[in-house]
Amino acid sequence: MADYREIITKSIVAKGRKFTQSNHTINPPHPPSSILGCWIINHSYRARKQGKKVEIVGQYDINVWYSHHDNTKTSVVTETVDYADVIKLRYRDSDVIDDKEVVARVIQQPNCVEAEIAKGNKIVVNVEREFLAEVIGETKVVVNITQGNFSDDDDWDFDDVDDDELEEEINPEFLESSKER
Known part of the structure; x- marks a missing residue:
């Protein structure tokens, strides 16, 4: 139902x-x-x-x-x-x-x-x-409202993102270098 x-x-x-x-x-x-x-x-x-x-x-x-x-x-x-x-x-x-x-x-x-x-x-x-x-x-x-199971290929799975990979892409001195300009 x-x-x-x-x-x-x-x-x-x-x-x-x-x-x-x-x-x-x-x-x-x-x-x-x-x-x-x-x-x-x-x-x-x-x-x-x-x-x-x-x-x-x-x-x-x-x-x-x-x-x-x-x-x-x-x-x-x-x-x-x-x-x-x-x-x-x-x-x-x-x-x-x-x-x-x-x-x-x-x-x-x-x-x-x-x-x-x-x-x-x-x-x-x-x-x-x-x-x-x-x-x-x-x-x-x-x-x-349906109660359903999401399949593995849905876009809702964020477990494959590694926090270490994200930190490598972030430049923490970005704001500091923009102030010098």
């Missing part, structure tokens, strides 16, 4: 992934003539578990470089955007002991897909981002 042991260990017990596209409207101080560039910087976020979902709350700065006054001047307008993404989780283990630890990773940093001038002299920026959330929890693993 086999002997079993129950081991409690931490493992990934649930995962979720979410891709988001969002539009942000920016009101520049001057009516834009054309968009010269758009980039997103200073992205920060935090994640927390809420029920069977993970909420990621974050923010980033949108910088739009644009021309105005009939393409004779340029300016950069910056706007900080707050967001909240909710990721549904798929559980792999229904017998989770503790599942409060959340690890969220950015698969795709917020990125400007398109920026265009809209009616009313506004700039509409299309942004995409993607996250992966993993929930780490304590779970129980059952392992089979």
Whole structure:
């Protein structure tokens, strides 16, 4: 009859992934003539578990470089955007002991897909981002314990190593000679 042991260990017990596209409207101080560039910087976020979902709350700065006054001047307008993404989780283990630890990773940093001038002299920026959330929890693993004999050719036999051979290979003045350099 086999002997079993129950081991409690931490493992990934649930995962979720979410891709988001969002539009942000920016009101520049001057009516834009054309968009010269758009980039997103200073992205920060935090994640927390809420029920069977993970909420990621974050923010980033949108910088739009644009021309105005009939393409004779340029300016950069910056706007900080707050967001909240909710990721549904798929559980792999229904017998989770503790599942409060959340690890969220950015698969795709917020990125400007398109920026265009809209009616009313506004700039509409299309942004995409993607996250992966993993929930780490304590779970129980059952392992089979077997009582067996190790054969002579296993790597577990260290009796063939002679202590005298080891002492011959060790240079006791190694540290002393390295100090002199």
